[in-house]
Amino acid sequence: MTRLGELRAGVTDVLPLMIGIIPFGAAFGILGLEAGLTPWQTFLLSSILFAGTSQIIFAQMIALAAPAFVLFSSVAALNARHLLYSASLSPYLRDKPLTWRLILAYFMTDEAYAVSIVRYQNRPANEHMHYHLLGSGFTLWAFWQASTALGILAGTAIPDSLELGFAIPLIFMVIVLPLIKGRHEIITILAAGTIVVEFQHLPYNSWLLLAAMTGISAGTLSYLYEKRRDR
């Protein structure tokens, strides 16, 4: 395939996912303002951070006036999955020039990764295949910026009687429910939930971090236990 062919395939492969991206980006635009960020801070967060779920967590942390270490650890923990994406794309991209790797790293998101890794694994390799991730990544980026702007513009027109802050847990439900695949996820949620309920009194909202870390540890232990038992 040619450069343009790969680029076009990346765009068309990711395009159907934009149905989910537009309301998500718009919701972030609205929630950013709601949390007390300025329109410019909200808009530029979409290109500087460029990771939807963690942008909403960012807004939530600002609204809770959480300290910097809680905010940074939450963003880092949430985005640690990009290490997996980066590692699994590495065999296909590691030999490209530095500029290309920097650009493609910036465009690495859940959706772009999902469609481009399928292309890399299932269709024959060629020297232009990095254009596929450029196509999928840039398309998602453009839709994300536009829908954030849309949300910021709409945000000023929404009546206060709607409790928009409640949109955050609702959006997270749409993300989390499909991720619950078995026992490990259930154990993770129960452990995290117990900490949330029992440790509200901890200073600086540090129960947030404690709950997430306890959940991850419990779920990982459950995974290791199952693996050892099956061996």
Next chain:
Amino acid sequence: MIWFLIIGSGLITFAMRFIFLTPAMPRQLPDWAEAAMRLVPVAVLSTIIISEVFISDGTLAPIENNPRIMAAMLAAIIAFWTKSVLLTLAGGLSCLYVLSQVA
């Protein structure tokens, strides 16, 4: 301060996207680290969901006549069946609005 948080978060995220694209890094993470990383979104997001739905003013909210819990249950059902952000928000937020007007 906000700009420091924005740029710091951006740098952390970019570093994690880039690090394994450098030829020097190992190709594979240890098995337990992959398992832990897959659980991070579930843990962080359910922490926020549980605290927003079940906690009010630092304590466990009452279950009866609680518009947030009712709205969250409806939204969870919609989210499970449709996987649509738009429909889940429409259902959940309008349910919360109606119930808190009635209450």
